[in-house]
Amino acid sequence: MSLRKHYTSTVLPKLQKELKKNVNALPHLDKVVVNMGIGSLVTGGQKDYSLFEKHLTLITGQKPVLSKSRKAISNFKLREGLPVGLTVTLRGQRMFDFLEKLIHVVLPRVRDFQGLRAKSIDGSGNFNLGLREQTLFPEIVQDDIVKTHGIQITIATKSQSPEDSLLLLQNIGLPFHK
Numbered sequence: 001m002s003l004r005k006h007y008t009s010t011v012l013p014k015l016q017k018e019l020k021k022n023v024n025a026l027p028h029l030d031k032v033v034v035n036m037g038i039g040s041l042v043t044g045g046q047k048d049y050s051l052f053e054k055h056l057t058l059i060t061g062q063k064p065v066l067s068k069s070r071k072a073i074s075n076f077k078l079r080e081g082l083p084v085g086l087t088v089t090l091r092g093q094r095m096f097d098f099l100e101k102l103i104h105v106v107l108p109r110v111r112d113f114q115g116l117r118a119k120s121i122d123g124s125g126n127f128n129l130g131l132r133e134q135t136l137f138p139e140i141v142q143d144d145i146v147k148t149h150g151i152q153i154t155i156a157t158k159s160q161s162p163e164d165s166l167l168l169l170q171n172i173g174l175p176f177h178k
């Protein structure tokens with residue numbers, strides 16, 4: 001069963017029973033944002049970040065948007081308008097496909113994985129996760145890697161409290177540390 005079917009047929013009715021709320025007041029998934037910072041790469045002298053863009057496209061199935069710096073910071077050798085990051089926002093079926101891959105393929109490949117921390121949920125109910133290497137994703141060919149690079153994943157939920165959001169993410173299947 002796909003994650004989307006599991007979400008609509010099992011998770012939402014279970015949440016409605018546990019929280020005793022209206023269907024429209026239940027916490028639900030809004031979007032998944034995947035970020036990759038390339039600022040240190042650009043300020044270090046390397047101008048070609050197309051390989052990282054290709055990797056992020058392979059991982060998410062969607063072309064990333066280039067983020068540029070808004071102001072100059074001399075301590076970081078950063079000038080206004082230099083590229084600092086690549087961002088992909090996933091919604092709908094692509095979001096569910098990415099989450100399914102994250103839960104069933106990527107997180108089990110993390111070395112010494114003990115579970116996700118519930119403290120990573122902010123006050124708005126958004127869950128943030130950082131991965132140290134892009135090589136955890138099966139789409140990335142090991143021979144193409146010039147430099148390992150981290151990826152930051154934000155799972156945005158619409159909920160009234162962080163506790164409701166945690167309950168939603170646990171029911172979806174994210175493995176939280178006990």
